[in-house]
Amino acid sequence: MILSPAERSYLYDSLAQSPPIRPDSRSDHQFRPLEAKTAFLPGSNGSARIRLMDGSECIISVKAKVVLASQESSLIECDIDIAGFRDDSNFVSNLKFYLTNLLLHNFPVRYLKLTSRYAFKLFLDCIVVSHSSYPLSLISLTSYLALKTTRLPLLVSDVNDEEIAEQPTFSDDWDNAKYIDDYLKEGETFEPPIFITLGVIGPNLIIDPSTEEEQVLENGLIISFYNNNVITPISNINLATNSNNSNFKGLNRTLITKGIALGNKYCPAIISALNTLIEQDDEEGTIF
Amino acid sequence: MELYSPEGLRIDGRRWNEIRNFECRINTHPNSSDGSSYIEQGNTKVICVVQGPMEPALRSQANSNEATLEVNLSVANFSTTERKKRSKSEKRMVQLKTTLERTFQQSVMCNLYPRTLIRIDLHVLSQDGGMLAACTNAMTLALIDAGVSMYDYVAAMTAGLHDQTPLLDMNGLEENDMSTLTIGVIGKSEKLSLLMLEDKIPLDRLESVLAIAIAGSHKIRDLMDSEVRRHGNIRSSKLAS
Amino acid sequence: MSRNTEISTNERTYFIEALKCGLRLDSRRFDEIREPQISLSKTEFGYVELDWGLTKLAVRVSAQIGKPYEDRPFEGLFQINCEISSMAWAHFDNSKNSNEEILIARIIEKAIRRSNSLDLEALCIIAGEKVWNITVDLNFLNFDGNFVDVGCFGAMLALHHFKKPDISIVNGGEDIIVHDIDERQPVPLSILHVPICLTYSFYNPGNKESNLKGEDDDEIYLLDANLIEEQVREGSIVVTLNKNRELIQLSKNGGIPISANVLLDLSFKSMKIVDELTELIKKVISKHEKERYEELNLKMLEVGADR
DSSP states (O other): OOOOHHHHHHHHHHHHSSSOOOTTOOOTTOOOOEEEEESOOTTSSEEEEEEETTSOEEEEEEEEEEEEGGGOSOSEEEEEEETTSOTTSHHHHHHHHHHHHHHHHSSOGGGGBOSSSEEEEEEEEEEEEEOSSOTHHHHHHHHHHHHHTOEEOOBOSOSOOSSSOOOOOBOSOGGGOEEGGGGSOTTOOOOOOEEEEEEEETTEEEESOOHHHHTTOSEEEEEEEETTEEEEEEEEEOOOSSOOOOOOOOOOHHHHHHHHHHHHHHHHHHHHHHHHHHHHOOOOSOOO | OOSBOTTSOBTTSOOTTOOOOEEEEEOSOTTTOSEEEEEEETTEEEEEEEEEEEOOSSGGGOOSSSOEEEEEEEEOTTSSSSOOOOOTTOHHHHHHHHHHHHHHHHHBOGGGSTTOEEEEEEEEEEOSSOHHHHHHHHHHHHHHHTTOOBSSOEEEEEEEEETTEEEESOOHHHHHHSOEEEEEEETTSSEEEEEEEOSOEEGGGHHHHHHHHHHHHHHHHHHHHHHHHHHHHHHHHHHHO | OTTOOOOOHHHHHHHHHHHHTTOOTTOOOTTOOOOEEEEEOSSSTTEEEEEETTEEEEEEEEEEEEOOOTTOTTOOEEEEEEEOOTTTOTTSOSOSOOHHHHHHHHHHHIIIIITTOBOGGGGEEETTTEEEEEEEEEEEEEOSSOHHHHHHHHHHHHHHHOEEOOEEEEGGGTEEEEOOTTTSOOEEOOBOOOOEEEEEEEEOOSOHHHHHTTSOOOOEEEESOOHHHHHHOSEEEEEEEOTTSEEEEEEEOSBSOEEHHHHHHHHHHHHHHHHHHHHHHHHHHHHHHHHHHHHTTGGGGGHHHHO
């Protein structure tokens, strides 16, 4: 998106106010409204779709496969397909790396272990049907919903197969399938890690910048959040693609601490909103 | 496994001349596209999003006589029971994409939109037989939703042959085991704009298979037409109030 | 694309008007194919040159020993490579995998490979270990229309002509000996049926809209179009059949629609030409066999058989 100098200057000045005035009249910590649907793909273990009001849309499926744990380098694999981008483009590879890296380091992989030799491997496949702003937080929130609603069939064979070589067998009844949540101990909850994007403009940080806002940002921050805390990786990035953004510059370190504080303060609300979405989702099969 | 029982029932309980559950919606992505549709043909599910007619990004895509159609077909990795990583440059994918482009190049009144590009993105979420047919139907609806002029509906359907009996609208299991004919019919005519047969069938049986496939396509056309009218009525009632 | 020689409007009109009068520019009938000129290599099995009008094709079949796919341990490997370079026609640039080339290659491959025309199980040497890997290379030397029909016919001809060296298995299946063709008579491939592709090109002299809606049916169908006819055509369909009246492939990639009756009509009419072409392959091959037999004086070696 290319903005005229007048538009850019107007947008920059209003966003640099204190408090910032955003073009869609959101406050600095407000997400764009979204609608979601979960568990709509009968052929997958878990699935979710999120649609933002600007038409951005992401569909994720989680499929589990039984593998020999010793032969796999990791038990989670992600793949991202973005309409209009080549699979080997930098844009797609970067997003794929962000998501894979976050999940590999912050996912309770021990619950995927089935027996001493076999484990579930999760394949996360993501389709971005359309997007306008940088799609990482969209993808990550969708993956949260998909993982949270993933159901794995119940193991009925013996867990200890050290001596006897046998393939694990599962209960035929899909009603017996368990959510990853069900494997956890009392008091623990399964909340997959998420990313949020922050825009840096003047002294302000704005959560979930829209495309227009991305055009005038001085920098972009990506913050990851897991188990009620902001965690690493925290990275900065130019969120705008194909733009004439000349404002981009270095990042003041105090803004990083401010960003972490902002994440710690508001991410729990995002997580609980997503959990409410799952609870309220009706069981209707189709997505449209 | 018995694909067609002596009592005349198929593996999913249908008779020989019954189509699967057909659900379609248009205008599913009003905020992100010029036209969009979603189709479920049994368990085959396809999303179609149309952008355009618009100015092409590349000079080479601008044709001074007619619009250029660009189809991007992406089949999701999770669309089959066994997950499989698919590449867009696979020969089969390129062939399907080219087939769709060429079919619609004739059915769309391309001469009305010179120097423009119409981009069509197809996402196959789940496949259970009849993928090409579902893609064709989804494209027809999305192009109608985008307000692109077409001569008539292109409605597609598959049919196969089990021993002597022609079977309509094959599902994935049947498609693996029998030869399948995919056709695309223009409106209510008997004109075929798309034809694809990949396995052997006896020449003398072609007529019966073709006849039932055409009848099925006409049914699909009616179902699509009623969805378009339903959506049109909603819009016009909004305009009136 | 700039190297593409475009047909002028005058030429186009002249051509269409001639069609309306029932004439083709090379005075063939509408459903008549050009006479193929075949030359089989006398020294080498599986090398065939084919002249089909001005379309010229060289085919080479080769065999190697390879490992089968894990899920199909009893089946040999078989592939068809289709090379269309700018040597045949400047319109084709040498860039890999243009859509046109993929489409042609896919149609030929589906006609021959997918229809199991070659008995793959007969190519098995040791199950799961060693099988023959048969490769057909199609090289178009000059192009005057009709890649698909010529390519498919050429490939089938070459497969009939080809012979693979005889082998024997020794040491209880551990080793194999490949016998030189001078030492033992080589073995022909086992071919289950002969698919023949026929391409029909259509032209619609009337109004496009009424044609699409099926209000008038006066399209003209030409079999085996040459270059000019192919450039002017408004649609085409490939029908693949064999002598057993089996329809192997129907493929229509865009173009003006064809009505169902015409399709049936064309398919039935095609049978005659399919029979002729199949017969031609049989005849040419057996004549060639006989010549070779006499030339090498193989009769002398056959004392055992006479007894």
